[in-house]
Amino acid sequence: MEELSRQPNLLRAIAKDLWRNKQHVLLMLFAVISAFCVVWTTHHTRMFVEQRESLMMSRDDLNVEWRHLLIEQNALAEHSRVESIAKKRLGMHRPKIEEQVVITN
Numbered sequence: 001m002e003e004l005s006r007q008p009n010l011l012r013a014i015a016k017d018l019w020r021n022k023q024h025v026l027l028m029l030f031a032v033i034s035a036f037c038v039v040w041t042t043h044h045t046r047m048f049v050e051q052r053e054s055l056m057m058s059r060d061d062l063n064v065e066w067r068h069l070l071i072e073q074n075a076l077a078e079h080s081r082v083e084s085i086a087k088k089r090l091g092m093h094r095p096k097i098e099e100q101v102v103i104t105n
Contacts, residue, residue, distance in 0.1 A: 018025055075081070086092040
């Protein structure tokens with residue numbers, strides 16, 4: 001029974017001590033809040049850096065693909081290739097001088 005009567009007195013003593021040192025309690029509370037804010041900010045910063053790196057890698061992959069497509073386009077549009085396809089597949093030929101007609105206004 002003696003222990004039960006001491007417990008409320010201990011709680012009361014802790015409460016009085018905290019009340020007397022309000023400034024210290026507030027400073028400690030602010031320090032804890034500040035620490036949580038630092039952790040939160042660091043976490044989000046790391047997430048954004050990771051996202052940025054991922055986007056930069058995607059950009060680099062797209063640039064490589066774009067360069068390959070440009071090379072392919074230039075190869076497909078090459079004059080000698082177009083001429084050989086026109087001769088083989090379409091049976092076209094260069095017109096002779098006699099077959100050429102000049103149109104003027």
